[in-house]
Amino acid sequence: SAVISQKPSRDICQRGTSLTIQCQVDSQVTMMFWYRQQPGQSLTLIATANQGSEATYESGFVIDKFPISRPNLTFSTLTVSNMSPEDSSIYLCSVLRGDTEAFFGQGTRLTVV
């Protein structure tokens, strides 16, 4: 299984500030994804992080709010910008290996106050 290190594991942030979440994978992977999971709900895909080009965002998510970097095949960051209490959620990075297995980071529990 892929080892994915995601940090921070949790943070409490003031509204209006930004938080950058990092995801490091132990091997090169083609596809990396960023998800959000509201309490008691399933995962919602924010974007697909593409190496060397802009991320592909899902409907309802925009680059200005959730800028993503993917400088190489083992690392990506997601920034939650200008945060509001509605952004309080768990954020998860995920990778696909061999098109058949999806692995997740430990998640970042974000609380905006």
Place this chain on the structure above:
Amino acid sequence: GQNIDQPTEMTATEGAIVQINCTYQTSGFNGLFWYQQHAGEAPTFLSYNVLDGLEEKGRFSSFLSRSKGYSYLLLKELQMKDSASYLCAVMDSNYQLIWGAGTKLIIKP
């Protein structure tokens, strides 16, 4: 549109068997996944089906019928630690995972 349906919540007794169903309608199909997620933790991979039939892995088995757009996860000899949410996800033609809302499984002694 794309849609994954699974029951919201199920209750079962320790030592018993439970079947969690999942039906799907997606644009293309490249396999169906089941994940287990304990509260406050990331999902962990349980099974992957791409061909029709039953895949058995210890106490857990997963079944797929592509013609019916249907899958189930079967858990045998239930243990208290099996209390968790179980997520069904389908990989569509773009190799993106479409997620169900999850089934919260409550195990009672």
